[in-house]
Amino acid sequence: MTLAALPGPPGTRILGLGHYRPGNVVTNHDLIARGVDTDDEWIKSRVGIAERRWADPDESVVDMAEQAASKALAASGVSTDDIDLVLVATCTMVTQIPAAAPELASRLGIHAPGAYDVNSGCSGFVYALNAASAAVLTGQARNVLVVAAERFSGWLDMTDRSTCIILGDGAGAAVVGPSDTAGLGPVVWGSDGAQFDTVAIDAESRLFRQEGQAVYRWATGEMAPIGIEACKRAGLEPSDIVAFVPHQANLRIIDALARRINLPNAIIARDIVTSGNTSAATIPLALSRMVEAGEIPSGAPVLLLGFGSGLAYAAQVVLAP
CATH class of the missing domain: 3.40.47.10 (Thiolase/Chalcone synthase)
Structure with missing residues (x-):
């Protein structure tokens, strides 16, 4: 059958x-x-x-x-x-x-x-x-x-x-x-479950907590290769990327990742300066604001890189609408 x-x-x-x-x-x-x-x-x-x-x-x-x-x-x-x-x-x-x-x-x-x-x-x-x-x-x-x-x-x-x-x-x-053609590139995703509780809602207080230094070391040390691999799977070089929109966790993390991925021609999303860290919303919020402001032209390749609680991550190249 x-x-x-x-x-x-x-x-x-x-x-x-x-x-x-x-x-x-x-x-x-x-x-x-x-x-x-x-x-x-x-x-x-x-x-x-x-x-x-x-x-x-x-x-x-x-x-x-x-x-x-x-x-x-x-x-x-x-x-x-x-x-x-x-x-x-x-x-x-x-x-x-x-x-x-x-x-x-x-x-x-x-x-x-x-x-x-x-x-x-x-x-x-x-x-x-x-x-x-x-x-x-x-x-x-x-x-x-x-x-x-x-x-x-x-x-x-x-x-x-x-x-x-x-x-x-x-x-x-x-x-x-x-x-008719691919506008969403292949995803590169994964997780480091050994550190699952470094970002969490505390079971007793019901308030947010995180181990900031552990997350910082993990993100700056492990996420750049994920971004590079997403470019590779999309058939692009990092130099082809027009905009980089990572999770807006911390400006130092954002800048470190941009340097390590080596994106010489990309505008870097720094929406965190005026929006703060909005977790899952940071990437689409920043991307939408940049497109609306005319900073990213239609059809331009954009590297998205999400990372955080779990510790789970996902990256891919998309074409701007």
Whole structure:
């Protein structure tokens, strides 16, 4: 017995992007005024952040996801009637059940799509992007809405200056659809599960914690070869990359990776300076803002590199919409 084949298109690509940042700007000086034992120069020298955005008390992960998704749909020109799957990358839902994706789909008027969440922390968007691409390539979806949204302001320990200064809230989204040629390169992904608990929500306090130095050493020591391999699998050299959009974890990590991958012609995303670390949302948020500002031309190859909790990672080259 054989099963029916699943016909799909030759390739997939990002058809449109969108992003959302809450209106509540929290500067380093605002944190000091709230009693955090730190100073502006220390924060900038350690992580490169000048300000971050925090959601209003009644603003949820799904609220932010809806804003970013609406913009991505508008930019893509794809009707909600033509979306067959909705994926939400997040690790900051208040409860584990229900997932964000079905609610988001309902709010957007997408009728009866497949819908599920992806929880891989800071690499979650790239993981979800590849799940979306696979669904289109195998003919199981015509178009897929991929959203990454995080609300870390509800999980912060304000007495821990090593974490509360870093994290922010926001969302980014992409519509993935069919293409006559490949617009999403092969993914390079993996994990170092021996260090799974270096980034976590503490079981007792229910607040975010991380072993910052361990994550820094891992990221700067292990992630550059992953980015280089993603370029290789896409049939490109690092010198062909027009933009590098890594997870916005720490400005020193971003700059170290850019040097070690050796990207002489690439503009480097440094969205962390004004958005903070928004985990899964950092990559699509930064990419969308750069495309909107005209910093990345349509069709340009962009290297995405997500890494963080798990410790999981994923990298790939995509063509800008």
